[in-house]
Amino acid sequence: MHIILVEDDVQLGEAIRRALERLAYSVSWFREGNEALRALRDHDADLVLLDLGLPGKDGMDVLTEARRLRVKTPVIVMSARDALDSRIRVLDAGADDYLIKPFHLDELAARIRSLARRVRGEAVNRLEAGALSLDLGTFDVTWHGERVDLTRREFALLQALMERAGRIVRRESLENSLYGPDNVMSTSALEVLVHSLRRKLSHGAIQTVRGFGYMVPREPQ
Amino acid sequence: MTLPSLRSRLLVLIVLVLAAVLLPLGILSAKHTLEEVDELSDGRLAQAARTLEVLVGRIGIEQLREQRSARLLVPSVSNHPQELTVQGRTFESEVGFQVFDRDGTLLLATENLAAVPNTRAADGAFEDIHKGKYKWRMFTLIMEQEGVTIRAGERYDSRHEITRALWLEHGLPTFLGLPVLALLVGWAIRRGLRPLESLAGALARREPGSREPIHLPDAPLELRPVLLALNDQIERLEGALERERQFSADVAHELRTPLASTMINLEDAMASAQPDEAQAALEAARECLVSLARRTEQLLALARLEAGAASGPRSRVDLRELALEVVEEMSPVIGTGGAELSIELPDHLFVNGYGVALGALIRNLLENAFRHVPHGGHVELSIRHVERGALIEVTDDGPGIPAERRTAMFTRFQRGVDTQGEGYGLGLSIVKRAVELHGAVIELLDREGGPGLRVVVTLPLA
Numbered sequence: 190m191h192i193i194l195v196e197d198d199v200q201l202g203e204a205i206r207r208a209l210e211r212l213a214y215s216v217s218w219f220r221e222g223n224e225a226l227r228a229l230r231d232h233d234a235d236l237v238l239l240d241l242g243l244p245g246k247d248g249m250d251v252l253t254e255a256r257r258l259r260v261k262t263p264v265i266v267m268s269a270r271d272a273l274d275s276r277i278r279v280l281d282a283g284a285d286d287y288l289i290k291p292f293h294l295d296e297l298a299a300r301i302r303s304l305a306r307r308v309r310g311e312a313v314n315r316l317e318a319g320a321l322s323l324d325l326g327t328f329d330v331t332w333h334g335e336r337v338d339l340t341r342r343e344f345a346l347l348q349a350l351m352e353r354a355g356r357i358v359r360r361e362s363l364e365n366s367l368y369g370p371d372n373v374m375s376t377s378a379l380e381v382l383v384h385s386l387r388r389k390l391s392h393g394a395i396q397t398v399r400g401f402g403y404m405v406p407r408e409p410q
Numbered sequence: 411m412t413l414p415s416l417r418s419r420l421l422v423l424i425v426l427v428l429a430a431v432l433l434p435l436g437i438l439s440a441k442h443t444l445e446e447v448d449e450l451s452d453g454r455l456a457q458a459a460r461t462l463e464v465l466v467g468r469i470g471i472e473q474l475r476e477q478r479s480a481r482l483l484v485p486s487v488s489n490h491p492q493e494l495t496v497q498g499r500t501f502e503s504e505v506g507f508q509v510f511d512r513d514g515t516l517l518l519a520t521e522n523l524a525a526v527p528n529t530r531a532a533d534g535a536f537e538d539i540h541k542g543k544y545k546w547r548m549f550t551l552i553m554e555q556e557g558v559t560i561r562a563g564e565r566y567d568s569r570h571e572i573t574r575a576l577w578l579e580h581g582l583p584t585f586l587g588l589p590v591l592a593l594l595v596g597w598a599i600r601r602g603l604r605p606l607e608s609l610a611g612a613l614a615r616r617e618p619g620s621r622e623p624i625h626l627p628d629a630p631l632e633l634r635p636v637l638l639a640l641n642d643q644i645e646r647l648e649g650a651l652e653r654e655r656q657f658s659a660d661v662a663h664e665l666r667t668p669l670a671s672t673m674i675n676l677e678d679a680m681a682s683a684q685p686d687e688a689q690a691a692l693e694a695a696r697e698c699l700v701s702l703a704r705r706t707e708q709l710l711a712l713a714r715l716e717a718g719a720a721s722g723p724r725s726r727v728d729l730r731e732l733a734l735e736v737v738e739e740m741s742p743v744i745g746t747g748g749a750e751l752s753i754e755l756p757d758h759l760f761v762n763g764y765g766v767a768l769g770a771l772i773r774n775l776l777e778n779a780f781r782h783v784p785h786g787g788h789v790e791l792s793i794r795h796v797e798r799g800a801l802i803e804v805t806d807d808g809p810g811i812p813a814e815r816r817t818a819m820f821t822r823f824q825r826g827v828d829t830q831g832e833g834y835g836l837g838l839s840i841v842k843r844a845v846e847l848h849g850a851v852i853e854l855l856d857r858e859g860g861p862g863l864r865v866v867v868t869l870p871l872a
Contacts (some may be wrong), residue, residue, distance in 0.1 A: 201668070201670050208674050208681075269670075271662065290670040293677060297674075
């Protein structure tokens with residue numbers, strides 16, 4: 190899952206990026222309003238974490254403009270402004286959630302999961318395909334009732350595939366989810382990941398569509 | 411005397427003034443009237459005596475003398491009222507007369523004066539006599555040829571009745587009129603003071619926190635300066651309040667952001683499975699706390715600056731001493747920054763100002779410079795006396811600030827985008843506030859001969 194982080198404060202930006210990457214998200218971090226808007230418009234992110242007090246272009250303007258440009262990516266606004274009218278204005282301008290600084294990492298993660306869930310149209314934090322089950326809150330993966338230990342990247346890849354189980358997911362989209370849009374990963378990195386996933390699950394769990402992408406079938410064997 | 415209400419004050423003053431003018435006028439005019447009445451009555455008395463003289467002449471003295479035995483006592487005039495009119499009112503005037511012969515024999519007299527002896531007054535003389543409980547005004551006329559004295563008299567109380575009537579006629583309306591006048595004056599005052607009432611109403615109706623000026627379309631000339639001053643005051647108060655609100659919002663932002671980073675880092679460290687990841691997150695958390703501490707310090711400095719400006723007078727500050735103190739205080743920061751500081755100070759340079767604020771100004775300029783120069787860079791502090799005043803100049807060879815962003819830098823808590831990550835934010839706010847406090851001028855310029863920032867503050871001299 191790819192997240193665009195817009196935060197001008199270096200320390201906070203670093204902290205959030207590090208924490209989110211540990212939670213198996215790929216993060217693109219921007220510190221300036223105009224850059225953030227360009228990224229929102231051009232990249233296919235799954236979620237945006239937006240600070241309000243930004244140099245260049247205020248976060249509120251970034252949000253308004255993005256919504257005007259029909260960017261539908263879910264947006265969580267993070268702000269130190271706790272006034273009620275500020276929160277209302279932000280939500281009315283098209284934000285999906287509002288976090289007041291300082292916030293807990295757990296809460297941020299939970300809200301990200303909650304929003305991702307809503308986008309997928311699901312009500313629980315669990316992705317399932319046949320005997321394969323993936324808990325997004327605890328990062329527990331079970332295969333035929335057995336717990337499977339996955340690395341962060343493996344988990345992120347499996348999540349990206351299972352979010353669209355039964356459909357082919359393009360290679361670029363997977364790379365974007367895993368490494369962000371500016372990745373310079375070699376094409377084999379993805380293949381290596383798929384290979385190790387198959388080893389931990391089964392060969393049939395992930396199907397390859399040559400030259401296009403991968404797919405987790407609805408009932409993986 | 412202090413009266414709580416402007417209206418009653420005005421009322422009392424106006425009535426007092428009216429009374430002070432009307433009373434002496436009334437007394438003067440009463441006195442004048444009395445004299446007139448006296449003169450008029452005296453004239454009438456003399457007239458009566460002369461009429462009698464003519465009558466006596468007609469009858470003939472001899473005839474009167476012959477009648478001595480049957481001395482005629484004319485009945486009192488009270489039975490034959492002599493009428494006197496004052497503006498349509500009828501007064502009875504008690505008058506009488508006497509006719510004495512040469513030898514003092516009473517020839518003829520009205521009953522009321524029959525017992526009054528001849529005082530032998532001169533011809534044409536007026537006199538006052540007492541008969542019983544009454545006082546009489548007498549006029550004496552001597553018929554030289556016949557040797558007869560004619561005396562005509564009038565009781566004073568008759569006269570007084572006329573006077574009283576005149577008093578009532580003129581004085582009473584004035585006395586009765588005074589309360590009416592007071593009522594009317596009261597009404598007029600209330601009407602005249604209505605703008606004050608509407609001002610009070612407008613003030614009472616104001617929403618607290620509203621910055622709307624008070625608008626009175628029919629404000630009289632006298633109230634306009636009051637209104638102007640009031641609106642000015644409101645504006646300034648609300649401005650101060652607004653700044654206060656802005657300040658707390660800014661403070662919240664300034665402190666919450668590093669707090670958030672600290673929390674995220676700590677929680678990340680706790681959740682990390684790998685020790686090296688946890689270590690890195692903890693390290694970052696510590697960095698965040700350091701930055702939190704620094705911002706807290708700066709906020710305190712800013713608050714102290716504001717408080718210091720509100721109280722306490724300016725004093726003579728030696729910029730040389732001040733700069734040395736600041737540099738000494740900052741030596742740990744300067745030592746670890748990996749950048750070099752060069753200082754150029756005058757012998758002594760005195761300005762009239764706030765030592766704390768000026769110290770904060772120099773400290774923050776230096777701190778900003780050190781935060782933005784690369785390792786091995788240079789920072790230069792120069793203080794000198796120029797024609798316009800005292801010059802404080804801090805130059806660094808960091809990345810500088812693009813010209814188009816310089817104005818925005820002074821907005822409170824605005825942070826510049828820079829490579830080192832730390833902003834100018836609070837530091838420049840403090841500098842700006844100190845500059846404002848001293849009526850100084852600050853300029854952000856390019857360093858001469860290369861990239862870098864040159865900040866020049868010009869202080870007016872003491």
